[in-house]
Amino acid sequence: MANEMELDRQHVLARAGSIWEDLAGSNIFITGGTGFVGSWLLEGFVWANECFKLNARMSVLTRDPKAFRAKNAELAGSSCLEILSGDLTAFRFPAREFHYVIHAAAAYENSEVNVEGLRRVLEMARTHGTRRLLFTSSGAVYGEQPSDLEKVDEDYTAAGKFGTAYARAKRKSECLCIGAADSGLAVLIARLFAFVGPYLPLDANFAVGNFVRDARMGSPIRIEGDGTPLRSYLYAADLAIWLWTLLTKGVSLRPYNVGSDQSVSILDLAKIVERTCGAKQGITIGRTAKNGAKVQRYVPSIVRARTELGLEPWIGLEEGIRRMSNWYGQRSGQFSMK
Secondary structure: OOOHHHHHHHHHHHHHOOHHHHOOOOEEEEEOOOOHHHHHHHHHHHHHHHHHOOOOEEEEEEOOHHHHHHHOHHHHOOOOEEEEEOOOOOOOOOOOOOOEEEEOOOOOOOHHHHHHHHHHHHHHHHHOOOOEEEEEEEHHHHOOEOOOOOOEOOOOOOOOOOOOHHHHHHHHHHHHHHHHHOOOOEEEEEEEOOEEOOOOOOOOOOHHHHHHHHHHOOOOEEEOOOOOOEEOOEEHHHHHHHHHHHHHHOOOOOOEEEOOOOOEEHHHHHHHHHHHHOOOOOEEEOOOOOOOOOOOEEOEOOHHHHHHHOOOOOOOHHHHHHHHHHHHHHHHOOOOOO
């Protein structure tokens, strides 16, 4: 069985192309480096730094350096990474310049931390010679996607309310970015949708992660709802390429949707996982779909990223699920393929 990360490494290094030249000799600061998105940004950076001899360095802010090293021992041991201890809203500014800053931290349980954390990061960027800052926002800023709108683009303005504190915090954070850009800092806004791949938690509120967990444990794949909502999934290695490209090539304050535009129902997603992972215990559905109910969608238009930056969902959903499933098996030995 091929090592999934080696396949991803080759893909990221080849597809990202000339963006690595922009990072040569630079200092980069990142928050959220211990999460799903951050882990992939770190992977891509370490690979490129080693392969292309970039002589670049990245400082990773985390509340718990010990836990980070335990979770990502190989990454944490890289000589091009510096692990910094600190709270997102009150961390001490390092005494050096950072050419690039990536704010990928997200506190789902405390929306105020999201806003105040960004405020702190922007303050550091403005006073530490930062040229470009990438902020990972969310597709949640659009509010509930109308059932008759197949794909939501960056110019869509929601007419309804924003149901979650998380969505409101992301919108407020984007407003902070506008103020920061007025001071000359280039701020790149990435509105993230849904993803699949290694590092995605199997026990959090991510349907594809839950389904892969169920399949690999030999349990029925459980759908909590009726299986009709439509989602789309960008593979993690593609996500890394997209975000590094946005940081170096994107237009300041021009939001970009980050995700796949190929929609799939939750039920069909479960069927793909079942087939890909060789699951034998079937699929259970929590409740019956109501006749005439509006379709729930969370699917982006990616025309802007595709036409302006040449980005694509290169790795398909089924292959992404296969790589994710195999990676968990190789990493932990906890599961075995059927």
